[in-house]
Amino acid sequence: MKDRAKVEELLVTSDLQLQTSAVAWKHVEAEYVDIVEDILATLAPSGPYAYTVVPGLEEGKEIPTQRIVDTYEGIESSYRNMHRFAAVVQTRPVAEINTAWYKFVSGTGRGRDKRTGAETERPIIVLFPTMGSEGITGELFWGRTQQETLPGDPADGALASRFAVAKVHDTLLDAYRKGDIDTIVDRAHPEIQTAVRDYAAGTGTLAELHTKDELRAHLQEFHAHYEVRDIEIVHQHFDDWFFFHELRWTVEARKGPDAGGVFRYHTAEYSEVSGAGLVVAHIGHGTDHLKLG
Known part of the structure; x- marks a missing residue:
């Protein structure tokens, strides 16, 4: 049964x-x-x-x-x-x-x-x-906007560029887990195009951003509202010019009526990566967040 x-x-x-x-x-x-x-x-x-x-x-x-x-x-x-x-x-x-x-x-x-x-x-x-x-x-x-792919380790053979993109992804994911805004922004192209669900605003719509400075302000606003408890990978896919992932986030509210509450939600996003290893575009969406317990 x-x-x-x-x-x-x-x-x-x-x-x-x-x-x-x-x-x-x-x-x-x-x-x-x-x-x-x-x-x-x-x-x-x-x-x-x-x-x-x-x-x-x-x-x-x-x-x-x-x-x-x-x-x-x-x-x-x-x-x-x-x-x-x-x-x-x-x-x-x-x-x-x-x-x-x-x-x-x-x-x-x-x-x-x-x-x-x-x-x-x-x-x-x-x-x-x-x-x-x-x-x-x-x-x-x-x-795709970039002509050059990210060069990788020749030892990785035909998949060298894909593994190089995967390394960029892993670096960024580690930074998101730690709340390391500087690393995320340092990996962004000056004109990075960002469209991701705005959980700080709580409207269910996407934040539309067009520079790395706007990205920094967006991340600072998010971390003012939430502390990241964990980020788990549900799906991921790497090509020689982009990565895609679905992530399961667990966060704790820092302020407001839900302060101290723990929430969980999923995001699905992709990013184009330039030949210099910079994120050119970061676009995706996310589910509503559910309070645990």
């Missing part, structure tokens, strides 16, 4: 994972058809939403500026603007991670300029949060 209960639990979990995957691919396939109303129909019925607007390279900048919209109206406007000039032709995955609350995909994305008919393809990473809904609550997309 005990083994049967475990199998039943496994099947329920896999049902949720497959539902998340189906929801995300339904959205992607609606993009291929290029009818905005059908694309919008794949959104969850309510937010808070999180959607990455097509980034633009501002004058004098090296990294494209990533804006975030968090309302249905903002997402609708973004899709109508994008599909006026561009069409999504194909997404070719090389890695997929499905959970009960998000789908992560890495691979290549092919698009077509509707004005010229020209098609381009590039490496991409995308996170589809669903929060267990029957639709997506966001689409967090990033295309």
Whole structure:
């Protein structure tokens, strides 16, 4: 009976994972058809939403500026603007991670300029949060910006760059566990594009940051509210130009009505890493936090 209960639990979990995957691919396939109303129909019925607007390279900048919209109206406007000039032709995955609350995909994305008919393809990473809904609550997309990969130890052979990215990840994760803000900021590109759930604000939406100084202020605000008790790895994936992880956080509130309370939540985030070992973009989402005990 005990083994049967475990199998039943496994099947329920896999049902949720497959539902998340189906929801995300339904959205992607609606993009291929290029009818905005059908694309919008794949959104969850309510937010808070999180959607990455097509980034633009501002004058004098090296990294494209990533804006975030968090309302249905903002997402609708973004899709109508994008599909006026561009069409999504194909997404070719090389890695997929499905959970009960998000789908992560890495691979290549092919698009077509509707004005010229020209098609381009590039490496991409995308996170589809669903929060267990029957639709997506966001689409967090990033295309590779860096030409050079991080050189690794020649002894690691064909996977040298991936192991080098893994080392950057391990350094950052250790710093997050310790609350070592200086190390995190030192590893950030001056124009790092950050979009992660803002737990200090408690709004359920993402913080949108565009420099390492803004990142430092965000981290200081978080640590003013919470002490990190533990960070555990649920999933991780390394490529030669990015890393992805799902983390389980355990934190203690420092102030407010919940001071002394211990909370747990999950985050799912990806980061592009430059050839110099700097984080160029750090984007993702997170679950609500649950008070323990």
